[in-house]
Amino acid sequence: MSNDKLQQAVLSNDRLEVTDSPRLRLDKNQSFGRTLRKNLFDGWKNIFLTIVTAVFSILVISQVVNFVLSNSWDVVYIHLRLLMIGQYPLEELWRIWFALYYASFMIGATWGLWKGAAKAVGLTFGTVYLIFAVIPWTTLNTSLNLAACITLIAAGFVIGHKIEKIKVAVLILWALYIPLTLGLIMGFGGLIDPVLSRYWGGWLLTVILASVSIVGCFPLGILLALGRRSSLPVVKYFCIGYIELIRGMPLIMVLFIGQLLIPLFLGGSTGMDNVTRAMIAYTFFAAAYLAEDVRGGLQSIPTGQFEAAQALGLNKIKTTFFIILPQALKAVIPAMVGLFITILKDTSLVAIIGLADFLGTARRISNNPEFLGRYLELYIFVAAFYFVFCYLMAYVSRYLERSLSTDNR
Amino acid sequence: MSKYGKYLLSAAALLTLSACASRDDEVQGVDGDNSTAGSGETLSAVIDRGELNAGVNDQLPGFGYVDSDGSYAGFDIDFARAIAAGVLGDADAVNFRPLSAQERFTAVQTGEVDVLLRNTTWTASRDTEVGLDFAPVTFYDGQGMMVPEDLGITSLEDMEGLTIGVETGTTTELNLADQMEALGVEYNTQTYDDRDALIAAYEAGSVDAWTTDRSGLVSSFAVLDNPDDHVILEETLSKEPLAPAVLHGDDQWNDVVTWIVFALIQAEEFGITQDNIDDFMDSEDPDIRRLLGVDEDLGGYLGLESDFAYQAISQVGNYGEIYDRHLGPDTQFDLPRGMNSLYEDGGLQYSMPFR
Numbered sequence: 159m160s161n162d163k164l165q166q167a168v169l170s171n172d173r174l175e176v177t178d179s180p181r182l183r184l185d186k187n188q189s190f191g192r193t194l195r196k197n198l199f200d201g202w203k204n205i206f207l208t209i210v211t212a213v214f215s216i217l218v219i220s221q222v223v224n225f226v227l228s229n230s231w232d233v234v235y236i237h238l239r240l241l242m243i244g245q246y247p248l249e250e251l252w253r254i255w256f257a258l259y260y261a262s263f264m265i266g267a268t269w270g271l272w273k274g275a276a277k278a279v280g281l282t283f284g285t286v287y288l289i290f291a292v293i294p295w296t297t298l299n300t301s302l303n304l305a306a307c308i309t310l311i312a313a314g315f316v317i318g319h320k321i322e323k324i325k326v327a328v329l330i331l332w333a334l335y336i337p338l339t340l341g342l343i344m345g346f347g348g349l350i351d352p353v354l355s356r357y358w359g360g361w362l363l364t365v366i367l368a369s370v371s372i373v374g375c376f377p378l379g380i381l382l383a384l385g386r387r388s389s390l391p392v393v394k395y396f397c398i399g400y401i402e403l404i405r406g407m408p409l410i411m412v413l414f415i416g417q418l419l420i421p422l423f424l425g426g427s428t429g430m431d432n433v434t435r436a437m438i439a440y441t442f443f444a445a446a447y448l449a450e451d452v453r454g455g456l457q458s459i460p461t462g463q464f465e466a467a468q469a470l471g472l473n474k475i476k477t478t479f480f481i482i483l484p485q486a487l488k489a490v491i492p493a494m495v496g497l498f499i500t501i502l503k504d505t506s507l508v509a510i511i512g513l514a515d516f517l518g519t520a521r522r523i524s525n526n527p528e529f530l531g532r533y534l535e536l537y538i539f540v541a542a543f544y545f546v547f548c549y550l551m552a553y554v555s556r557y558l559e560r561s562l563s564t565d566n567r
Numbered sequence: 568m569s570k571y572g573k574y575l576l577s578a579a580a581l582l583t584l585s586a587c588a589s590r591d592d593e594v595q596g597v598d599g600d601n602s603t604a605g606s607g608e609t610l611s612a613v614i615d616r617g618e619l620n621a622g623v624n625d626q627l628p629g630f631g632y633v634d635s636d637g638s639y640a641g642f643d644i645d646f647a648r649a650i651a652a653g654v655l656g657d658a659d660a661v662n663f664r665p666l667s668a669q670e671r672f673t674a675v676q677t678g679e680v681d682v683l684l685r686n687t688t689w690t691a692s693r694d695t696e697v698g699l700d701f702a703p704v705t706f707y708d709g710q711g712m713m714v715p716e717d718l719g720i721t722s723l724e725d726m727e728g729l730t731i732g733v734e735t736g737t738t739t740e741l742n743l744a745d746q747m748e749a750l751g752v753e754y755n756t757q758t759y760d761d762r763d764a765l766i767a768a769y770e771a772g773s774v775d776a777w778t779t780d781r782s783g784l785v786s787s788f789a790v791l792d793n794p795d796d797h798v799i800l801e802e803t804l805s806k807e808p809l810a811p812a813v814l815h816g817d818d819q820w821n822d823v824v825t826w827i828v829f830a831l832i833q834a835e836e837f838g839i840t841q842d843n844i845d846d847f848m849d850s851e852d853p854d855i856r857r858l859l860g861v862d863e864d865l866g867g868y869l870g871l872e873s874d875f876a877y878q879a880i881s882q883v884g885n886y887g888e889i890y891d892r893h894l895g896p897d898t899q900f901d902l903p904r905g906m907n908s909l910y911e912d913g914g915l916q917y918s919m920p921f922r
Binding site: 236237239240244245356359414417418421422509510511512513514521522523524525526527528530531533 | 625626627628629632633634635637638662663664665666667669670673676677679763766786789790898899900
């Protein structure tokens with residue numbers, strides 16, 4: 159009890175509050191000028207540092223602004239379609255739009271139902287849609303589709319906000335999202351025409367590769383982590399061997415093995431296209447790393463939890479899945495999201511096996527004779543785009559971490 | 568004990584895998600002998616499929632790249648289209664498979680591509696150990712050296728003590744070393760992962776000179792800030808004959824690719840172009856009639872339609888048209904024909920007779 163009170167007292171004491179910029183805290187009672195003087199021009203060392211930093215910042219910012227304004231960004235906007243979806247056939251574009259509609263509505267509904275981090279996701283997607291919709295180089299068709307996406311986010315939000323009952327339906331629809339949209343994008347058996355993976359490219363390919371390997375590596379990684387702690391020697395040593403073997407190899411080599419050795423061993427008759435081979439390579443690679451992250455979580459669970467579960471009469475499977483794993487996974491959310499962000503960015507390595515992901519497409523475009531030497535604008539665009547989505551993932555992970563933490567340890 | 572056994576085992580597995588991977592990168596010929604194709608298999612496979620699988624480069628300006636619409640274009644790409652036109656009657660029936668330098672030979676060995684048109688130099692080891700067969704050279708290239716004009720360098724001998732930039736993982740670095748050793752010139756190399764970085768370093772003065780294939784040097788003039796301040800040395804460091812490659816062992820398919828390439832060169836020799844080819848259909852010249860399949864069925868001997876040359880020329884153009892379209896004076900490369908002129912103009916392009 160007294161412990162709790164003490165904690166509250168500590169928390170309420172704002173001197174211990176941790177903020178990102180403790181020095182530049184604006185005090186409402188002070189004028190702006192005084193705050194400035196107190197925080198930035200406090201003693202000659204501070205004055206010196208402030209001036210140096212200011213000069214440096216002005217230099218950098220003016221250079222950046224100068225670069226942004228003095229360059230014509232035509233190389234980026236002419237190739238927006240290539241950068242986003244690669245060579246995906248135009249007449250089949252409705253499939254991508256459907257996937258985006260679906261995602262927009264779901265994000266909106268999630269935002270309405272659960273609030274929290276989904277708000278950031280919804281706002282980010284909405285902003286990105288809006289930017290692409292209003293820049294003058296998008297066609298009217300694209301702008302309308304993007305406007306529809308924004309509307310769907312809003313509609314989803316309203317529906318989710320009003321009708322609490324659809325929670326289960328939304329969860330089921332989320333679970334179906336990747337199989338459904340991926341099936342649509344590649345065309346499933348006989349129902350609609352297939353769009354061969356050789357036409358996938360750009361951000362579309364990056365997202366497909368990353369999401370399939372993230373979703374695929376998750377169960378595999380958990381199984382490997384559990385297997386590594388198993389008491390059955392065969393299972394245990396297989397898992398250890400697998401994890402250590404994969405972790406002992408560079409990702410490029412795993413990709414090469416998937417790309418070159420598998421067809422050589424199987425005589426080229428695998429019928430697997432190179433996107434599938436890359437997906438498999440990424441999934442197996444990421445699973446080994448995820449397994450180690452999860453193992454860290456498993457090991458952090460105190461034995462008391464096992465004993466308590468045993469005392470309640472839960473069997474081993476129930477203990478693992480209802481008591482241990484939820485706590486273990488929660489503990490390693492930051493590490494897992496770090497891994498997922500890495501996977502998203504590592505997909506750019508497919509360039510070495512002849513696939514054109516987001517970055518690879520930018521490289522392709524910079525080798526178009528009409529745009530030779532215009533790589534800088536492309537790379538900046540690619541970097542900014544990657545940053546927005548990686549930062550979004552990191553933000554959501556931080557939020558999940560905060561909202562799931564029960565402070566019981 | 569089992570702990571150490573485990574480590575040993577994984578180390579052994581790792582070594583085997585890495586050995587496989589590196590052997591694959593360098594020599595490419597592991598399975599060259601037993602993965603050869605039987606005669607005629609490839610042609611019938613292509614015809615059954617209705618599509619030619621062509622391994623190409625997607626990042627080489629002028630030769631193989633993706634244009635703003637997302638379709639493949641370039642000098643090598645047009646040869647793939649010509650082959651598809653000759654074999655299938657449709658220049659668009661090509662599945663372009665972009666290949667990296669590392670995986671290109673495996674893609675041929677495993678039959679993933681029917682023909683490799685990826686600026687591949689015809690060398691003895693690739694023809695034999697790697698298990699490829701080469702069609703006639705489509706582009707004679709050679710390694711050159713670019714230097715700033717104000718350094719006053721006229722030959723490789725003047726380059727004593729200079730720093731030369733090269734791309735990593737290419738044969739240019741080895742060629743440079745061979746040449747310089749033969750000349751007894753001391754120099755430093757600086758390697759770069761990609762050409763954009765190399766050119767940027769050269770312009771910034773981090774390297775004194777840089778070397779790559781002549782076609783690449785010439786095309787870089789389009790990127791340099793002051794192209795007039797730079798010169799390409801007369802000397803050629805190596806021969807780089809770029810040719811289409813197919814899997815060793817399928818002689819008929821090799822013949823098909825070979826004679827389609829010859830047909831494009833022969834068409835230029837005769838002055839037959841995409842636009843005027845229909846005027847030649849009633850030509851009196853027996854050589855032209857044979858080439859276009861009016862009289863004799865040369866195509867039939869190859870397993871193709873008799874009008875295979877007509878299809879290739881009318882849909883893609885003759886050799887000179889392909890060259891001009893991608894590398895000629897109307898492009899920003901403005902690459903002189905040089906060795907790639909017809910033999911009658913003092914070049915090396917020469918078709919065997921269609922008889």
